[in-house]
Amino acid sequence: MNKKLLTVLIHISGWMAFFLFPFLLLNVSHSNDVEHLKNFHHPGNPRPEPSFLFFFLRNSLLIVFFYLNLFLLLPKLYYRQKKVPYFLIVFIFMLIAIYLPSYVRAEFMPPKMPLPDAGLVGVPRRGPDTIGSVFGFLHFLIIWFLSSIIHLAGRYRQMEQKNKEMRVQKLDAELSYLKAQINPHFLFNTLNNIYALAITQHDQTPEAILKLSDIMRYVTEDANTATVPLQKELDYLENYITLQQLRSNDKLTVDFTITGEAGSNSIAPLLLINFIENAFKYGVSNHEPCFINIHIFINERQLTLTVKNKVMVVTAEQSTFTGTNNTLRRLHLQYAKKHNLTIDENDNLYGVFLQLDLA
Numbered sequence: 001m002n003k004k005l006l007t008v009l010i011h012i013s014g015w016m017a018f019f020l021f022p023f024l025l026l027n028v029s030h031s032n033d034v035e036h037l038k039n040f041h042h043p044g045n046p047r048p049e050p051s052f053l054f055f056f057l058r059n060s061l062l063i064v065f066f067y068l069n070l071f072l073l074l075p076k077l078y079y080r081q082k083k084v085p086y087f088l089i090v091f092i093f094m095l096i097a098i099y100l101p102s103y104v105r106a107e108f109m110p111p112k113m114p115l116p117d118a119g120l121v122g123v124p125r126r127g128p129d130t131i132g133s134v135f136g137f138l139h140f141l142i143i144w145f146l147s148s149i150i151h152l153a154g155r156y157r158q159m160e161q162k163n164k165e166m167r168v169q170k171l172d173a174e175l176s177y178l179k180a181q182i183n184p185h186f187l188f189n190t191l192n193n194i195y196a197l198a199i200t201q202h203d204q205t206p207e208a209i210l211k212l213s214d215i216m217r218y219v220t221e222d223a224n225t226a227t228v229p230l231q232k233e234l235d236y237l238e239n240y241i242t243l244q245q246l247r248s249n250d251k252l253t254v255d256f257t258i259t260g261e262a263g264s265n266s267i268a269p270l271l272l273i274n275f276i277e278n279a280f281k282y283g284v285s286n287h288e289p290c291f292i293n294i295h296i297f298i299n300e301r302q303l304t305l306t307v308k309n310k311v312m313v314v315t316a317e318q319s320t321f322t323g324t325n326n327t328l329r330r331l332h333l334q335y336a337k338k339h340n341l342t343i344d345e346n347d348n349l350y351g352v353f354l355q356l357d358l359a
Helices: 003-024 031-040 052-076 083-108 130-199 205-220 230-246 273-282 322-334
Strands: 252-259 290-299 302-310 339-346 349-357
Touching (some): 230 252
16 A cells, blocks of 8 residues: 555544544533533423534644644744744644634533523523533643654654665765775785786786786776675686786695585675785795685585685784775675674684675
């Protein structure tokens, strides 16, 4: 059902119940009329006039105030710090809603039966309806409270929606910033690798350039979206590892495996590269045997990355790990409750265990 239509039906149903409610309490709120009817009604006397017009007038005024308060008084006065005019108008309307129906009933709808102390058959005036005024005041307070609560709930929903949109915009901006930090960092390192191959006139330099071309296309085009097909991210990692191996000597042993199928899974782009990049940055030596183990295991909607290496290079940069901090921030933003990350450094061995829920 249309949301607006449902809202209209709820309002109509609510007002119908509100109109009928006074009649259920008629014997309580208008006991004077009941006593008159009980004591003086006989076949020769007509029944007292129905109270429908009285209640219709009072409830109509309350309905007018409900929507007036909901759509005009609260947004235009109260929430714009014009509280004195707001409460003054509410007070005036309260007096009108309480006493105008009683005045109209007393002046234009007198009882059509003799009162006990009237003595003569005539058209007596009604006395003050204290109980009716009390009930009118309570009805007014209820309407005032309901309209204020509904308006407050609407403002809260609007603020929540606005805050949600602002959070999304902030998230998008922050992710763009983080990826912008990662991209140049990676490209500079890769260009250095190509340069190292070129100055040694390595015969695999053309292949390295093609790999770099694929990498740059991925980084500048595909990685601009929120997620990419997992297979593209895996191809990107494989190209990167190949480039790193081309510039390395025989002291380095790289064990890189992918187990499982990427399938239709997607992943945030450039999310895994930092852990692999750090392994090559700090785990490679030109003089000592070294190793880097990189294993990716895919099980339906879950990806597990394991990276292990021996720390061969210790520099001042290692304590900062700007790229790692950026990656950790992205994991927090995009996979808040969908990742498990463990980083372990023990006896110069550095290990990363990352488990991602790709669903």
